[in-house]
Amino acid sequence: MSPVSATSPLSTGKAPGKATGKPTRKATGKPPGTAVGPEPAERDVPAPGPVRQPDPVPDPGPVSVQKDPEAAEGPEAATGRLAPGAAARFAGAAVSLLYRGFTRSVAVTALLAVWEAAPRLGLVDATFLPPFSEVALAWWELALDGQLADNTAASLTRSLSGFGLAVLAAVPLGLLIGWYRPLAELLNPLLEVFRNTAALALLPVFVLLLGIGETSKISIVFYACAWPILLNTISAVRTVDPTLLRLARSMDLSAPRLFQKVILPASVPTVFTGIRLAGAVSILVLVAAEMIGAKAGLGYLINASQYNFAIPQMYAGIVTISVIGVVFNGLLVALERRLTSWRLPPTH
């Protein structure tokens, strides 16, 4: 992440609040345009001097990014400065970065503009949908008096614990189930039942059994996250390219070796799809859980604000959640790209 986020100062001017998601896409989005094509020579005469692929990640060298703890949360993220000497070197890149930043942020900017304009023009009732500037102000106040940080911390702790535990439990379990077919056949009906039961429908059960404390919230997040990871891992193991299995078999590879050298690496992309789904689910389910019985958390903040008719604060909470969701997804995408860089840029 760190060499990648070095490019963020160039784009944040145009795209506030998307500091983490964008630059990574930018960095990895580069190769298709500039990289050497996969088929440099149909005649298949290998050139003596290999054509090197340009490094997709710009040299982070002179750029320094301030690591501000607040920056990760707020839309007004990542502040950085550019060393004067580097400016010329980045000039060409900067233009394209700005352009990309513009195309990526134009829709969000338009949404915010409509949000700002509609209440002011009287198109919607400003009491129920205050202009964006008021929401931003309310957000800033919440940030200053520490409420936002407290609630965000409470939410993130729950959602990350549940999510992390789900990854730790569901990936090995999925590998096991995917590998041992009898086990899969035995468990399949059960998996189908649980998969098709909405996690939130079980929330009352969790509250009943585990109370309204942290345990039940982390448990429901864990439960909801486990399914996408588990099911994707099972399918990952089962859909490993049969040719590779045939190759491994022809080499007389032992089962543990086969697992370690073929099945595991081949499964990574599909497993990660599940992990990314779970990331989204973790926030979704948590907010709902916090709306039911909680004394802290962003779901609580949203709900309580609504009860107290603090409408701008309510929207501030909602915006915070969507930003967290975007950032979390961006981080997982970046990690996925790093781990599966061997894949074709457009998937197959």
Next chain:
Amino acid sequence: MTEDTTRPAKILFEGVRKDFPVRDAALARRRGRRGLRRPLAGTGRPPVPRAHPAAGFTALDGVDLAIPAGEFTVVVGPSGCGKSTLLDLLAGLTRPTGGRILLDGRPVTGPGLDRGIVFQQYALLPWRTAQGNVEFGLEAIGVPRRERADRARAYLDLVGLTGFEDRHPHELSGGMRQRVAIARSLAYDPDVLLMDEPFAALDAQTRESLQDELLRIWRRTGKTILFITHGIEEAVYLGQRVAVMTSRPGRIKRVVPIGLGEQRATADDLRSSPEFARYRHEIWSLLHDEVSRAQQEEKEGVAV
């Protein structure tokens, strides 16, 4: 059939028969859709030809073939004649229903690293570089790390891929990928190289250059090569002997020795020489009957 008595047989097929029983085949197909078991245990190919979906069938029946050490043998046959089954049997990926397969006088009981396979679909590990893919086989036989890297580089050099060690498969052309696969199979130094239509997915120019390359590698390494193809020209161009198979059930119809030895070295365009054309025509005639018979059978199968 045409036993070569002057040299001892490296590979010997004796009355080999392979049936795919009905129930197992159906089960295997269902398993293949659901899980791992079939591709692992089987051949990676649908065991029952589409024309006879309900019937069990005999893929090979009474296959006799002796291959002396160091020979380049090509097996050519109409599609669905069981030539890939033949190769799977020798690779130890499937067991014969009848007869026996001897390698160096010992029956083949399972897969092993004394036989290297080159697949049509390359079967490269996409997350590994060219170098890593070649090292894959070396890891299997427990070569120490340092030596692995050296040997992988040497074999990549042999197939003309120096400078491409760090490329991932998706950064290589089809021909280069197959070169990596060939290097991988050679690197762990098997006695026998089994090639299952390795150049079928390549364009004509790449195929021709790889054929020359393969002949060069074969002369340099002296491996025994069993090469499966459905291309007649490819068979004549590559093989010292060409075994023509009958259509279902597969059997060796005739083994044609290709006497292009001295011309290979001198002729500029071997493929347009009259001798080449004669061999090509001979094999074409042998195959032609089989192809029409196979088509006839397929029609009847559909009609019934």
